[in-house]
Amino acid sequence: MSNSNARTRSSCRRVFFLLLAAQALAQDARQIMVEVQNRARSNSQHYEGVLKVVDSKSKVSEKRWTYDRIGSAGQSKVILRFTAPAEVKGVAVLVINHPDRASDQWMWTPSLQRDRRIALQDRSTRFFGTDFSFEDLEERDVEQFDYKLLGEEKCGESVCYKLESRPRKTKVSQYSHSFLWVEKERMIILRIEGYQRDRLVRRIQYSDHQKVQNIWTPLLIEVEDVGRKSKTILRTDKLQYNAPMKEEMFTLQALRRES
């Protein structure tokens, strides 16, 4: 009887320590992501991007946009305006991120002089012929995911934390889970792989990191649609943080007015 009680106590202790360890790991993972988010924090961001879409037959098409963001960490608002090629010039996308739910997205078509709402159900579809999905344009706010630290891995010459993220109930996502590789030294994300159950859907690689206004920023982002075997390379130019921007610029009215 006493033996059996001792065994039970021992098992309980083991489970308790395991849970504690798991919580500690989760805590570590969250802290890592909070740190990543804090280091990249800025009040605003502006850049000019060049997108190269390489399809499965190696056919390349190019698009350009300007990117403006105000706010950060789940409260940001983004406006993307296509500047080239000529047939898409003026098309703009407004993304309003929320800390507790999926973002709101609208697209403005100047030739029709009207906006359209991008429905939540459509967020997994490709973002206008690129390999980004509409969801990939949303801010990955730490609070909308649960994280787990899976260990450390070598990433080229650096050492990375490998983390698993799973969307919380409030977050509507096409990905059941994602793996993230965070460089230990600079606390920057180098790679994200998005999965739908066991199937790898999309791989995003961040490279050519440069310190711009004291923020390590990837100037090259490569998105690969694994199923389609196509990729999109986004190169950012004229990057600027904390430039003065007005909230009024990030409204539907402004979207309509300024295109």
Added chain:
Amino acid sequence: MILLRLLSWPYVRKHKLRTSLTIAGIALGVLVFVAMRTANNSVLYGFQQTVERIAGKAQLQISSGETGFPEEVLEKVQALPEVEVAVPVIEANLNTGRKGQGNLLVLAVDMTGDRSLRQYEFEEGEEAVVDDPLVFLAQPDSIIVTREFAAANGLTTNSKIRLETMDGPKQFTVRGIMKSGGLASAFGGNLAIMDIYAAQKVFGRGRTFDRIDLKLKPEISLEAGKAALQQALGPGFQIEPPSSRGKQFEAIAKLFGIAASLNSLFALLIGLFIIYNTFAVAVAQRRSEIGILRSLGASRNQIRGLFLSESVIMGLVGSLLGIVLGLLLAQAMSGYISTFLSEIYGVAQHTEEIAADPLVLVSAALIGIATSLAAAWIPANDAATADPVKAIHKGAWESFTDQESRLRLLGAVAFIIVAALCSFTGGKSGFRLYLGYLSVVLAAVMLTPAAVKCIVRLLRPLWRWLLPVEGALATDSLLQTPRRTSATVAAVMLSLSLVIGLGGVAAASYRSILDWMTAALNPDLFVGSSEQIADRSFRFPPEIGEQLQKLDFIDEVQMVRSARVLYKDTPVMMVSTSLESLRRRIRPKAVAGDLEKAYREAARGEGVILSDNLALQHGLKVGDIMEISSPSGVLKLPVLAITIDYSDQRGALLMERSLYIEKWKDPTVNLFRVYLKPGVAPEEAKRRILERFAQERKLFVMTNQQVRDYILRITDQWFGLTYMQIFVAVLVAVLGIVNSLTVSITDRRRELAVLQAVGGLRRQVRQAVWMEALGIGAVSLVLGLLLGAVILQYYLDAIREDLAGMRLDYYYPTRIALLLVPTMLITSFVSALWPAETAVRTSLVEALEYE
């Protein structure tokens, strides 16, 4: 079997023409039945196929009649937890303006999400172009077409195609070509995909969608999903699986289906008489054989079985021939019916292939055989029950016994009493109406021999006055063979009576429509978006009405928005306009209610005014409350008045425009009714309106006369079936008279030969046969025109009470009757030409040896 081989087969071989005529009679009935049914089914099937192909994986479709609904509804639907994907749709029908290309069905969707529901497969190499929705969406001139349409029009990627839009003709750029099959095969491949927001502009839809297609989450059942959607959206929306659109189309085109069925029945009835006539003739011709067979011990059942077996074989051959020809005719008819239904109902559909329903084909064969069997029953029975001695005796067979004549008269009286009872006990609809109708027809058939006798006796002096010898011979021949003559006369009489009945309906409809047009369609000009008034693909913004009103030569503009809404699951045409203006301008015929007061109250949004046919079909009276579903909820409006209004076959309800805009959130306009200032010539005003708007708007201006002509042309097409029936009636007359005369001449070969042997001239014999044919024609005409006058009333009652709810005044179709007189007399004469030649060219020796 032995009797068939020994007796029937030689007879068939000897009388090839008559056998062919009998088979033709059955084939004709089956042909019309198969053709009408198959063509009608093919149109419905084509519509259903288009619906299914376009629906893709959509499980449910949300609509609000034809009116569409505001965009916000989509967000509401997408937010529901039961919904996996919901995408907006606009469908429109565009005239390509290209010869032989017909209409193009434009499916406008939101490309960002639509691929979750529909499979778009593009031609190899073009995917990257089309797959870039940004280019597709950013350019409102983007269009995707099918391989078939591209090939037919010589289009490739980036080709330009000119299409009509609300802003006038515009060039569109082909940004993708879909592979054949699946979605691309909808509407016979005449399909184009467009961005939905571009389509709103192109078709003038404002910020509305026609429909939402959706897929539920896998764990949600159809019923649960439907219930959740209905609760979220309210009763103003129809949430149904895509297949239910086929049923709605069927309901819209119900009247056409009924007309097609009536035609089939008509053809079969006529076929029945042809067969009866032929078998009666065959029995008459072979009476000697029957007598001999009976004398040799053949049983009655054997004789009956012999004739019935013949009828089954002929029925089978005729049915098979009718089925084959019917399918061919259906192929030719379906395209015509398809276009016709588009014009009448404004519903886009495209018949791609013939939907040969095995049930229809098997039914046709069975009906053909059963008709043949039923028609042969009386002659076969006569043959079986004949006294052998009497059968051998020539001539006795052709006459009725006194008992037979008495029975026929008694039967006729009984049927007349039944018809009278039905009529006096309110038999204006339902079972009593049809029983009364059947009784009248049967009474007429029973009375035919007696009537033939009377009329031929009356004709005799006239015929003798015209040609003394030949006239006497002809009328005597008719009087001596009442069985044969009355069978032919009954067939032609029925045929003609049906023509008179249907012609009367057509004439009454024309008169009523003309009266309605005079009272209600009195604007000087009609400004619409298409040359087809029923087409509602394009809509105008109300500003166009305001701009029209500002033109100095225009006195008043009435903005009309018409669309089908569902009332008690039946599509009903809702017409909204300024009722105060309408009250001042038109004087419709009131059926119930005080019109002046009703228009004033309706103009304040306090009720609706109904068309008579709508009220009748739904049993609505003045004061009843109608519950009309709108996107804003259910409207409960009293019926203020009922008027004669032929805006739509299924009925129309008139509503104040401001109330419609408020409840349907739809300020668009289908049609402008334009009244000109005094002294302004309509043609000149039309020219000036086109000058002002043609460059910026897709706009059609029609003068009052052009609209009237258009409506009458559609009515003509509708009653085009009547002309087909006249053709069938003439054909029946030809077949009947040729058959009858051929037998008459065969029977009288010896008599005619004797006549020639004693000095009778060939001319006299020929003329005697002609006179006999003219006699049959004349008697049939008199009886047919009389019976037609009676059955017309039954048709009008059936149309009013049971079929369409149309109140048509009795109007005898004098023009058609007058047209039938020469037609039938000439037909009779022409039918007699060949038998007459046979009569005079037979060898005298051979003829004298006959019998």
